[in-house]
Each structure stands twice: as C-alpha cells, then as structure tokens.
Amino acid sequence: xxxxxxxxxxxxxxxxxxxxxxxxxxxxxxxxxxxxxxxxxxxxxxxxxxxxxxxxxxxxxxxxxxxxxxxxxxxxxxxxxxxxxxxxxxxxxxxxxxxxxxxxxxxxxxxxxxxxxxxxxxxxxxxxxxxxxxxxxxxxxxxxxxxxxxxxxxxxxxxxxxxxxxxxxxxxxxxxxxxxxxxxxxxxxxxxxxxxxxxxxxxxxxxxxxxxxxxxxxxxxxxxxxxxxxxxxxxxxxxxxxxxxxxxxxxxxxxxxxxxxxxxxxxxxxxxxxxxxxxxxxxxxxxxxxxxxxxxxxxxxxx
Amino acid sequence: xxxxxxxxxxxxxxxxxxxxxxxxxxxxxxxxxxxxxxxxxxxxxxxxxxxxxxxxxxxxxxxxxxxxxxxxxxxxxxxxxxxxxxxxxxxxxxxxxxxxxxxxxxxxxxxxxxxxxxxxxxxxxxxxxxxxxxxxxxxxxxxxxxxxxxxxxxxxxxxxxxxxxxxxxxxxxxxxxxxxxxxxxxxxxxxxxxxxxxxxxxxxxxxxxxxxxxxxxxxxxxxxxxxxxxxxxxxxxxxxxxxxxxxxxxxxxxxxxxxxxxxxxxxxxxxxxxxxxxxxxxxxxxxxxxxxxxxxxxxxxxx
Amino acid sequence: xxxxxxxxxxxxxxxxxxxxxxxxxxxxxxxxxxxxxxxxxxxxxxxxxxxxxxxxxxxxxxxxxxxxxxxxxxxxxxxxxxxxxxxxxxxxxxxxxxxxxxxxxxxxxxxxxxxxxxxxxxxxxxxxxxxxxxxxxxxxxxxxxxxxxxxxxxxxxxxxxxxxxxxxxxxxxxxxxxxxxxxxxxxxxxxxxxxxxxxxxxxxxxxxxxxxxxxxxxxxxxxxxxxxxxxxxxxxxxxxxxxxxxxxxxxxxxxxxxxxxxxxxxxxxxxxxxxxxxxxxxxxxxxxxxxxxxxxxxxxxxx
Numbered sequence: 001x002x003x004x005x006x007x008x009x010x011x012x013x014x015x016x017x018x019x020x021x022x023x024x025x026x027x028x029x030x031x032x033x034x035x036x037x038x039x040x041x042x043x044x045x046x047x048x049x050x051x052x053x054x055x056x057x058x059x060x061x062x063x064x065x066x067x068x069x070x071x072x073x074x075x076x077x078x079x080x081x082x083x084x085x086x087x088x089x090x091x092x093x094x095x096x097x098x099x100x101x102x103x104x105x106x107x108x109x110x111x112x113x114x115x116x117x118x119x120x121x122x123x124x125x126x127x128x129x130x131x132x133x134x135x136x137x138x139x140x141x142x143x144x145x146x147x148x149x150x151x152x153x154x155x156x157x158x159x160x161x162x163x164x165x166x167x168x169x170x171x172x173x174x175x176x177x178x179x180x181x182x183x184x185x186x187x188x189x190x191x192x193x194x195x196x197x198x199x200x201x202x203x204x205x206x207x208x209x210x211x212x213x214x215x216x217x218x219x220x221x222x223x224x225x226x227x228x229x230x231x232x233x234x235x236x237x238x239x240x241x242x243x244x245x246x247x248x249x250x251x252x253x254x255x256x257x258x259x260x261x262x263x264x265x266x267x268x269x270x271x272x273x274x275x276x277x278x279x280x281x282x283x284x285x286x287x288x289x290x291x292x293x294x295x296x297x298x299x300x301x302x303x
Numbered sequence: 304x305x306x307x308x309x310x311x312x313x314x315x316x317x318x319x320x321x322x323x324x325x326x327x328x329x330x331x332x333x334x335x336x337x338x339x340x341x342x343x344x345x346x347x348x349x350x351x352x353x354x355x356x357x358x359x360x361x362x363x364x365x366x367x368x369x370x371x372x373x374x375x376x377x378x379x380x381x382x383x384x385x386x387x388x389x390x391x392x393x394x395x396x397x398x399x400x401x402x403x404x405x406x407x408x409x410x411x412x413x414x415x416x417x418x419x420x421x422x423x424x425x426x427x428x429x430x431x432x433x434x435x436x437x438x439x440x441x442x443x444x445x446x447x448x449x450x451x452x453x454x455x456x457x458x459x460x461x462x463x464x465x466x467x468x469x470x471x472x473x474x475x476x477x478x479x480x481x482x483x484x485x486x487x488x489x490x491x492x493x494x495x496x497x498x499x500x501x502x503x504x505x506x507x508x509x510x511x512x513x514x515x516x517x518x519x520x521x522x523x524x525x526x527x528x529x530x531x532x533x534x535x536x537x538x539x540x541x542x543x544x545x546x547x548x549x550x551x552x553x554x555x556x557x558x559x560x561x562x563x564x565x566x567x568x569x570x571x572x573x574x575x576x577x578x579x580x581x582x583x584x585x586x587x588x589x590x591x592x593x594x595x596x597x598x599x600x601x602x603x604x605x606x
Numbered sequence: 607x608x609x610x611x612x613x614x615x616x617x618x619x620x621x622x623x624x625x626x627x628x629x630x631x632x633x634x635x636x637x638x639x640x641x642x643x644x645x646x647x648x649x650x651x652x653x654x655x656x657x658x659x660x661x662x663x664x665x666x667x668x669x670x671x672x673x674x675x676x677x678x679x680x681x682x683x684x685x686x687x688x689x690x691x692x693x694x695x696x697x698x699x700x701x702x703x704x705x706x707x708x709x710x711x712x713x714x715x716x717x718x719x720x721x722x723x724x725x726x727x728x729x730x731x732x733x734x735x736x737x738x739x740x741x742x743x744x745x746x747x748x749x750x751x752x753x754x755x756x757x758x759x760x761x762x763x764x765x766x767x768x769x770x771x772x773x774x775x776x777x778x779x780x781x782x783x784x785x786x787x788x789x790x791x792x793x794x795x796x797x798x799x800x801x802x803x804x805x806x807x808x809x810x811x812x813x814x815x816x817x818x819x820x821x822x823x824x825x826x827x828x829x830x831x832x833x834x835x836x837x838x839x840x841x842x843x844x845x846x847x848x849x850x851x852x853x854x855x856x857x858x859x860x861x862x863x864x865x866x867x868x869x870x871x872x873x874x875x876x877x878x879x880x881x882x883x884x885x886x887x888x889x890x891x892x893x894x895x896x897x898x899x900x901x902x903x904x905x906x907x908x909x
Contacts, residue, residue, distance in 0.1 A: 011557075020655065043838050045674075045675065047668075047671060048672070057380065057396070057399075061378055061380065061399075061400065061403055062403050065350060065376075065379065065403050065404050067380065068348075068350070068376050069348065073671075075670060075671065077663065077667070086867040087870070088869075091870070092867070092868060092871075092880075093663070095888060096663075096664055096867065096868075096888075096891055097667065097890035098672050098888075099888040099889075099892050099894075100667055100891055100892065100894065100895050101671050101675075102670050102896060132809075144765075189359035218468075225521055233859055242450055261399065262390075262391040262393070262395060262399075263391075263395065264390070265392070265395075274395075282398060282399075282401075282402040283402075285399055286402050286403065286404075288403065289403050289404060360683065360699070360702075361702055362707055364655075364681055364683070364702075364703065365706050367681065368653060368679075368681065368706050368707050371651075371653070371679050372651065372707075512804055520889065547717070564698070564702065565693075565694040565698060565702075566694075566698065567693070570699075575766060577698075585702075585705040586705075588705035588706055589705050589707075591706065592706050594705060
C-alpha cells in the first residue's frame, strides 16, 4: 500500500474512469481515515479556488468544509457575478486564478467535459465538481464509501439505480465503477429514462427492486434539466417509480437507501423515509466531506 | 455567578422571552468582557454556518466578525443562490449543514418562527438572526448592553420606543424585556403603527417623548415591509414623528439616541444627528459584535 | 530607506498622483520583496473589508489573496445583495464596517472620486480598487512593477498606451506617472478615444507603435462602458488598432506586451499572442498580488 501511495503524483480528478481500482482503494482508505480523525495539512499556506458556474450549495459547502479541514485558503469564485459576464473564457478565468496563486481548482460547469480545454494548458490540478450532463466523481466516490462502510466489500452487492438515469451525472459512472468493483447493478424507473442503460443492465420494476436490492440508489428528478417528460406529476411518479412507504416495507432487512440529495420529498422517496433506519442519505453527506479531503490531499500532497 | 455559568448547557437562541434575567445578565457580562479584550475560543476547529434568506449586510457581517474573533470557521450560505432554488425545505438545508459538520446555525428567514420546524429535529443550536415579523434577539441584547453601559442599570430608565412598532422585529421583545428589567417603556409614532402596543404602554407624542426620555429608541421605517401606509412622504413623517434638530434640542442633558440602522436619514432622524454626541448608533454596532460573541460562546462552550 | 519607511503613516490610497516618487519606490520595493517570499503580518487579528459595488473577479480575488497572505481576516461585502438595496449611503455602509471592526476598506464603486465623501469622516484607510472612470492605483502600480522588473528602470523606456484611453481607469494615471518616472509615453488607437491625451502625448499608428515601443501597453475595450462608438466590429478594430500576429512580428526583440485583462481575444490582441514569449499579461496578475500586499502593509503597518 505504502508504495502505491508514493507513486501517486499530484493530480486532478475529472472522471471515475481515469481511476484505477488501486487509486479508488487509496481514496476510500484515506477518506475513512479522515472520518476517524486523521489529519493532514500541506506544509505551507495553500490556496484553492472553487469555481461554481452552476448553483450547488451542497457540493460547494462540502468542498469548502473539506478544504478548511485541510487548512487550505479557499477562494470562492461565483460564476454568476464575475468577469465571465464580460465574456471571459473559462480558460482565462482559470489561468487568472492560477496566476494569483491557486494550487488547485474545483470546478462545476454546465458544459460537459469543460476540463478538456483546461488540461495540458494549466499546471495545477482540476477537480471536477460536476460537468454538464457528464460526471461528478466526488459524488460517485462518496457513494462507494457509503456502500463499503455498510457491506465491507463491493463483490456481489446488488445495487439498483432508480429514477432519472439519462440526465444523471452519476448514474453511468456509478454503474460502471460498481460493475468493475464486482457489484451487481440493476436499473429501475420510467423506460424513457433508461436510454443507454437498458441494453447493459437488467431492468426491474420498483416493486421488484425493493425485494432484490441490497442498495436502493435513488437519483434526483432533475426538474431543472428537462421540460415535460414522462412524469406529469410528482405524485404519479411516486406511485409508479418512487420509494413509497409500502415498498420500503418489502425491502430486505439489511438493505439500505441512498440518495445524492437534495431530495424531492414525496417524489423519489416518501418524506417519512428520508431519515428512516435504512436511510444513508445524511451519512452520504458526511462521507462527502471525507472523500473530498482525500481527493484534495491526492491533488496537493506532492506540491 | 460561576455556578450559574456552569449550569448553562449549549443552546440556541430563538426569542428574548426564553431567557431568564440571569441568562441575560450572563450574556451582557460576557459581551462586556469581550468588549474589553477578553478572548475565548473552542478547543478544536469549529464550523458555524450563517444562513441568510433575506439580505442583511449589517447583521450578517456582525455575526461573521464575532465568529472569526472566536476563531470559528464560517460557512456563508446565501439563500438566494442555493439549492433552495431547487425547492429544498429549510429543514433539509439545515440538516445538510449539520451533516457536513456545522456545530451551530445562525439563521435569518422571512418566515416567522421558522425555528419551530427545526428544533428537536437537529442536534445543533439555532441562533435566530431575525424571523419574519417575529424576533431578533441579538439586536435586543445589543440594545440592552448599550443602555446598561450608559446608565449602569435598567431600573427606572425611561425608554421611548418610536416609530413603526407594528412591523418591527425588536419593538415587542424590547418593550417586554425592558419592563421585566425594571425600565419604564413608552411608545410614540403614528397611531396606526401602535397596534398591539397602545393598550400596554403609555403613548406620547414625539414632542413629549424627547422631553421625558432617557433613551429615544428609534425604529427603522421598514419601507420594504408595507406598501402605502400612513406615511406618504419621508419629510412629512420626519416633521410629525421623527427626531428633528429642534426636538433633539429639547432632550434632557443625559439622554441618548438609539437606532438599529440602517438609518433613513431625514426620516426617522435628521441626518445631522446620526453622529451627534447623544447618538449611540455606531456604539450599538460595536456592541453587536460583542453580544454575538457571547451568544455564540453560550451555544458552543459545552460542546 | 529605513528612515523614509519609518515616516510613513498608516494611510489609504486613492490616486497615483498623491504618491511621491519615494513612496512609489517603497511600494515597488516591498512588492518585489513579497514576490521573493518575504512575509509580514500585523501583530493582532486584523479585519479588512472588501466592498465591491461593481463586479470584478480579478481585482477582488487578487486583493483577497494579498490579504490572506498577510494573515488578514477578510470581510467580503457584496454591494449587490446588501443593505445598499435599502438605500443606505456609501458613508453609512463604510462607517458600519468601521464600527464592527474593519481596520481598512478596499472599495470599488461606479462613482468617480467616491472616496471624497469618506475621507476625514472615517478613521480607517480607504484603498481605491477602482472609482468610476477615475483611477485604479493598484493596477497602475502593478504595471510599474512589471516594467521595472523587465528594464530595471523607467528612464527612457518607451511605452505606447494603446486603445480606449478615454474610458480607461489607468490610461491617464499611467501616462502621468510614467512621465514623472522618466519614461517616454506615446499613444495609439482610434482618434475618438484619444480625447484629452492627443495634445499631451505623441500619437502613433499601431503599425508604428510596434516598431518603436519597448512596452506595448494594451487597454481593454470596455464594451460595457460605452454604446456604439467608433468600433462596429471587434474584427475591424483588431485589423486597424489591435495587436495582430503580423504586427507582433515587427516588434523589437526585447519589447514586451502588457494588458490589464480580462482580454478580449481577437480584438485588442490576437488570441495566439496572449501567452507568447513577449506577453507579461499573467505576470501582471502575479505582480498584482504582491503590489496589493505592499499597499495593505502600508495602510496597516502603523496601527
């Protein structure tokens, strides 16, 4: 283990697919250590900039807590009241932050693969906090940590990813990485939202999903990402595809519920279940801080 | 004194009425000590989140300075560019901040008694920085500190609360707590704005108020809270109910002027009087930092 | 040198013209020392407030990095979501920040000479980060530092200021201070934008400018400050007055390119030249942090 740590160079994180299983293991291990109180700080005063070009309280705050726990100086860049209004390119904004001293950039941007125009042109690592309809690797990793804490392994764990897979930033990468790690992935939800998944993963109805799953991994209905669509009402969705109180009663004794939040109460999940004994929703948020600490340590440790 | 301090448990602050006179005394005493340079910091790195769902530079900045003077890590949550846009409930937002590590929440929210849906469901204290047309206890306490610094006691001090009492967050709680502390409270202003006060406190005209008061406690005309109303023009209000230069000349030698700010110059008070020798307006702001340090210490000291 | 340092009192910075050549020399010297790793911090916890009433990522972030490198506590005041909405005057906002503990204010404001209503009424220094169409002294000083690093002196250095001089915050003050320091200043750009300059500084076409200049100092086309105007298209401007690839090829071997950024790529300068070997554009940004550290040290060192 020690050797593979030594070999890691300072680097960013754009997608889950760029990580080897060893690297994932290292990140989960570090995050777990942070959750138990291990601390790490860079030797010198170190600036990190958070560039959020889309609103996201949860992710932004989680990164910020992670950064401050590592003793970093956080530059909060608000993409909506900035020079970007003056037509500046993302590259010029990023290069500016590098010039004034940022040692890493955490970026959320509505453009998919925005990082491609940055890599090789900046010398500092980019940590992707969400790119368009692309990926959200820190979310994927906190999902992995939550599953590993629960089952001790990924091998054979049956995960049903439920809901709006097509518009999700984590559905595809979670499905892929869980499969690589030995888990069994199934999918559930409106057929229109299974596009690109239904030929690769078994489809089950929500009634079947709750009976078979070790993990019910709910996705957020991204109302802001598509108009109209198959669901004309939240209540109807809830009855057909949501985690109702009745369905939860049919889950296996050891099974858990996950959701990246923010939750649409009464749509993806009954409001009463958000904090039920199976729910790991707020545990996921806690884990998010530790995962992000590990990602940042990985990016900064060889400065 | 030491014993009552020991007995205090970590707790939030929602209203003035929940505070015993002993607790008020403790807060004023601690604030006074902070104003003289006493310092206190929690043993470990401690995060506090400020959630302002209404704009308020003054209160937000004052809490932030207080927090940083206590060495706290401040998470600034802007209610207007957040997941709240995605329809998240206040509870879910608050619970998220608790999950990622906040040890106390300072909240301003347009809904009166917003804290009722949070208490008993969160394990961390809520400090109310203003709820709808409800209360604003840190403002009330800084008003008390300013009066106590001036007169050494509350007993027999004659305080005239002037202006828009009905829409004020502090008028009712200040009137109640000052009465409990032994002060003599009177009211002044347009009769339409005395509703709910005029049967409990003696009404005086502004001309009489200035002659009798030890403290002229002006309230801000909350233009943003009511349309139309009895005052069609700021100048007219100033002549009828404001603290004019002529009225100030009739105040007693020892009397002081207070106002929570921001001031509408030329409406509640003549612009020339904002920094006159009687004015404690900027003193109140200074005191606000020390009061908030005391409130935060009270909330965090037994972690 | 030591003596002139001792004599400096804590003070703000509003315009370049208020600085003696000795003071400029001191600031450049301090900034150069900061760039080489010298550190300085005030003895006690010190708050500084940044009040930006106009969006400016670059300048705001640069000041913030400078402040944090000096160990200062930064209060970020956003002029667009603040009590200013309630009609509060700039003076009352500034006085509030002084009252709650700020030891210096960094202000950008759309009103020219906004600082005149503040000086003599506040006891803390104001650092001007841009006033209307007035000045932007920290930008001027970082320009000076960049030139001095390159040529070791200002005497005889030929600087051509190119572009929208009339609307620029730095054109006039840079022209004046460079002349005072012994440099030779020329101007270039659309004649309509030379108003107020063409009788004092030799005008050259851009083709001549590139041949003669030691420094091509480009200005940003401030699209947001004037409507219509002589340039109907960015491409046309680029051909007539911009730094094209062809023109760059005619520059002298030792000559450099400067631009305050953000750059309009393909307008003031060909996109390919933004990071060419002559470009000091990102070096200017780096220098901005060190210049602002020096300005802040000057303002705070005698507290």
